Amino acid sequence: MIPISSLIVVLFSGFIQGCLYALMSAGVTFQWGISRDLNFALGAMATWGAYIVWSLLCASTFKLGYVESILVMVIIVFLAGLASNYLVLRPLRHKANATINIFVATLGLATFLENAALLVFGGRLKQLPPLLEGTVSLGPMYVSVHKILIACVALSVLVVLGLFLNKTRIGLATRATAQDKEAALLMGINVERSYAIAVGMATVFVGLAGVLLGSILFITPTMGTTPLLKAFFVVVLGGLGSIKGTIYASFVIGEIEAIAMYLLGIFWASPVLFSIMILMLLVRPEGFYGEREIS
Amino acid sequence: MERGRLVKIDKTLLSKHRTELFIIILLLIFPLLINDKYMLHLMITSFVWAIVATNWNMMLGYSGVFHYAQLALFSIGAYTSAILSLAGVSPWIGMIAAGFLAALFSIALGWPIAKVKGIYLVLLTFAFHFILLSSLFHLRDLTGGSQGLVNVPPFSIGTYVLARTEKVPYYYLAFILLLISTFIHKRIVDSPIGTALQALRDSEKYAISRGVNPYKYKIAMFVICSFLTGVCGAFYTHYLAHVGPSILSFENIVTPLAAIVIGGMGTIEGPIIGSFVLIFVSEYLRGIELYRLVIKGLFLIIMLIFMPTGLVKPLRSIASSLSKKLKKK
Numbered sequence: 190m191i192p193i194s195s196l197i198v199v200l201f202s203g204f205i206q207g208c209l210y211a212l213m214s215a216g217v218t219f220q221w222g223i224s225r226d227l228n229f230a231l232g233a234m235a236t237w238g239a240y241i242v243w244s245l246l247c248a249s250t251f252k253l254g255y256v257e258s259i260l261v262m263v264i265i266v267f268l269a270g271l272a273s274n275y276l277v278l279r280p281l282r283h284k285a286n287a288t289i290n291i292f293v294a295t296l297g298l299a300t301f302l303e304n305a306a307l308l309v310f311g312g313r314l315k316q317l318p319p320l321l322e323g324t325v326s327l328g329p330m331y332v333s334v335h336k337i338l339i340a341c342v343a344l345s346v347l348v349v350l351g352l353f354l355n356k357t358r359i360g361l362a363t364r365a366t367a368q369d370k371e372a373a374l375l376m377g378i379n380v381e382r383s384y385a386i387a388v389g390m391a392t393v394f395v396g397l398a399g400v401l402l403g404s405i406l407f408i409t410p411t412m413g414t415t416p417l418l419k420a421f422f423v424v425v426l427g428g429l430g431s432i433k434g435t436i437y438a439s440f441v442i443g444e445i446e447a448i449a450m451y452l453l454g455i456f457w458a459s460p461v462l463f464s465i466m467i468l469m470l471l472v473r474p475e476g477f478y479g480e481r482e483i484s
Numbered sequence: 485m486e487r488g489r490l491v492k493i494d495k496t497l498l499s500k501h502r503t504e505l506f507i508i509i510l511l512l513i514f515p516l517l518i519n520d521k522y523m524l525h526l527m528i529t530s531f532v533w534a535i536v537a538t539n540w541n542m543m544l545g546y547s548g549v550f551h552y553a554q555l556a557l558f559s560i561g562a563y564t565s566a567i568l569s570l571a572g573v574s575p576w577i578g579m580i581a582a583g584f585l586a587a588l589f590s591i592a593l594g595w596p597i598a599k600v601k602g603i604y605l606v607l608l609t610f611a612f613h614f615i616l617l618s619s620l621f622h623l624r625d626l627t628g629g630s631q632g633l634v635n636v637p638p639f640s641i642g643t644y645v646l647a648r649t650e651k652v653p654y655y656y657l658a659f660i661l662l663l664i665s666t667f668i669h670k671r672i673v674d675s676p677i678g679t680a681l682q683a684l685r686d687s688e689k690y691a692i693s694r695g696v697n698p699y700k701y702k703i704a705m706f707v708i709c710s711f712l713t714g715v716c717g718a719f720y721t722h723y724l725a726h727v728g729p730s731i732l733s734f735e736n737i738v739t740p741l742a743a744i745v746i747g748g749m750g751t752i753e754g755p756i757i758g759s760f761v762l763i764f765v766s767e768y769l770r771g772i773e774l775y776r777l778v779i780k781g782l783f784l785i786i787m788l789i790f791m792p793t794g795l796v797k798p799l800r801s802i803a804s805s806l807s808k809k810l811k812k813k
Contacts, residue, residue: 221603227603227606227607277785277789280789281788281789284792285792286548286749286792288550288603289544289545289548289550289749290788290792292550292606293544293741293744293745293784293788294784294785294788294789296737296738296741296784297738297741297742297780297781297782297783297784297785297788298781298785299734299781300734300738300777300778300780300781300784301777301778301781301782301785302781303734303777304774304775304777304778304781305778307774308774308775308778411734414614415614418610418611418614421607421610421611422611424607425604425607425608429603429604429607456618456622459611459614459615459618460615460619462611463611463612463615466607466608466611467596467608470596470604470608471595471596474596474604
């Protein structure tokens with residue numbers, strides 16, 4: 190089988206992937222859990238997050254530091270998420286055939302955003318510099334500090350999300366909306382605001398995921414598609430709408446993908462995940478932690 | 485007595501479908517009126533996308549089943565027929581085989597329909613689309629990799645080869661395919677199956693409580709639509725002589741989707757009208773190639789928000805008022 194030293198390397202790379210997937214799919218599942226819309230534009234939003242940071246960091250005019258550019262990006266992307274909520278999602282949410290209209294509209298939004306990125310930034314590959322240079326030795330392997338930092342950033346963002354949902358008033362209101370919309374309305378919670386926050390925060394998550402991806406891989410106008418696809422694998426496994434399940438599932442998917450890549454080659458990773466997805470849908474459609482809906 | 489009745493029925497049929505018959509006749513004599521190859525090419529392209537869009541719409545709009553696999557099924561049809569005909573099989577047989585293979589895939593994909601809620605099917609088919617795309621690049625021996633398959637032979641009748649430079653036979657072939665597909669849709673919609681599907685779409689729980697099997701009809705519909713899509717894909721390859729992974733591009737996903745939305749979701753004629761509008765308008769926008777998809781995406785959203793019923797509603801009212809005026813005269 191796999192020698193133990195390479196096993197550790199493989200597991201570590203799976204862990205890093207899992208962190209990125211967790212950010213990405215936390216966005217998808219968070220938005221679905223609260224406002225019940227499946228947002229296909231999130232992939233393009235990740236692309237834009239990466240491009241915004243790139244243009245603040247590397248393009249000639251601004252030359253901001255990493256932390257500042259990420260903060261500016263978070264603000265811009267949050268506003269973009271709010272805009273997409275108020276301009277696109279909200280007018281469709283309460284009409285007939287909301288689910289399908291939102292599915293189609295977010296695909297339209299994704300088309301718009303991806304091609305706008307192509308127009309503005311061009312199709313040439315871009316890459317963000319690593320957050321920090323250097324490597325450290327962790328047991329038998331050498332790991333770049335950059336990757337450890339990625340894991341730290343992703344995990345701390347998820348912790349912040351958990352604190353937000355459990356400790357703040359707005360977070361509690363958002364959770365109440367997710368659990369029962371009518372009851373939340375009766376308690377005087379502004380449901381529309383919860384929806385807006387959900388979309389905005391989901392967009393921020395995928396934006397951050399885009400930045401972290403852009404520092405490992407390349408930034409292209411279509412870079413958001415594959416992470417979005419992986420996020421879909423993750424939410425099916427973890428249960429759409431369950432943040433806890435999604436975070437566990439991201440690490441499971443990350444590790445499975447890393448092992449499949451090591452054993453079978455890079456092409457076969459996706460088919461393996463796809464088979465797991467189908468199996469999951471047939472055996473336990475609501476995922477490990479999803480709520481079982483009575484129909 | 486009997487005879488008079490028959491004539492009467494025929495007359496009502498004629499008056500009921502006057503607009504449809506008029507359009508069919510117009511499209512039949514179109515190549516005689518305008519024998520411009522470029523124009524005919526645009527018409528053929530519109531027919532093809534109309535078939536893709538209507539078959540997708542039968543699932544999205546009529547059955548309320550959202551899936552992303554339409555282009556995947558289209559490309560399965562295209563590749564099947566291309567591979568078979570390059571191996572020496574007649575394109576006609578290839579076309580049927582393409583339909584059957586697409587239907588087979590749809591059964592495999594539709595199998596989870598029975599188990600899962602609608603939204604998971606979107607995730608599943610979205611994943612299927614991208615795995616198919618990466619397989620097209622990876623399985624180089626079968627699919628030709630990123631180059632795709634070139635020199636796919638054209639259709640032939642006996643020894644007479646329908647040359648692609650002659651657009652007219654392909655025009656009629658595409659038109660017949662669209663007619664058959666629309667006829668099948670119309671028959672399904674008017675049949676009890678259509679009623680059952682609409683009932684399921686509008687209120688699934690109530691329909692189930694009245695004894696409608698929710699899976700049987702949806703899967704049957706999915707298989708039929710996939711068959712027609714696969715056949716259409718095969719036709720498109722033989723017409724273009726080439727098929728490559730770009731068939732699964734984002735633009736190709738957006739085109740039929742926008743056609744459905746522009747024309748009117750959940751109607752039979754809507755997506756057909758939508759494809760014609762879309763193909764001709766985007767041909768007009770050829771000069772600003774880069775902005776085309778940006779405009780399409782934006783247009784899709786604006787249509788959904790401000791005109792969710794599509795162009796069909798105003799067009800229908802125009803048609804009915806026109807026919808009333810004709811009756812008065």
